Amino acid sequence: MRKSFFLFIPLALSAALYASGEESAKPQTPIQGEISGFLTAEKSPYLVESTLIIPEGKALIIDAGVSILFTKGSGIDVAGGSFAVAGQEDKPVVLKAAGDSRWNGISITGKMSADFQDVRIENAEIGIAIENGIADLRNISIENSAETGLFSKNSALTIENASFKNN
Secondary structure (H helix, E strand, O other), X not given: OHHHHHHHHHHHHHHHHHHOOOHXXXXXXXXXXXXXXXXXXHHOOEEEEEEXXXXXXXXXXXXXXXXXXXXXXXXEEEEEOEEXXXXXXXXXXXXXXXXXXXXXXEEEEOOOEEEEEEEEEEOEEXXXXXXXXXXXXXXXXXXXXXXXXEEEEOOEEEEEEEEEXXX
């Protein structure tokens, strides 16, 4: 009887941590390399182990409520593809470093558009870098970037309700 009781305590504790919504208690979905399609809240949090690449002719859409954790040296490279981060006010998308390291950030090149809605970007080297691209940034927060929060060259930007802190 005692064995059952001691087995029940760790299981109950694990279930309680998982239900509390703490990222460290939830299993992480690893992703890396060339990517397209949808990242959904059901499989969140995601762990990026090497840079995600969105190539020309492909699209990546990140749904509301998704959290993505980036290992050191990883990031998102939108290389001519389409990129949409579709957060909501009550379910923002969070892009941040895994642990105490920094991640590269988001690089956008090419003529396809990138749309960011209700997004928090934290602890990147450069939050978002856009060159020869198009981006729509609405309700976005970029915090604690090592070099700069937003860099743009030869690009068309729409920025609405943005917050830049400690960049």
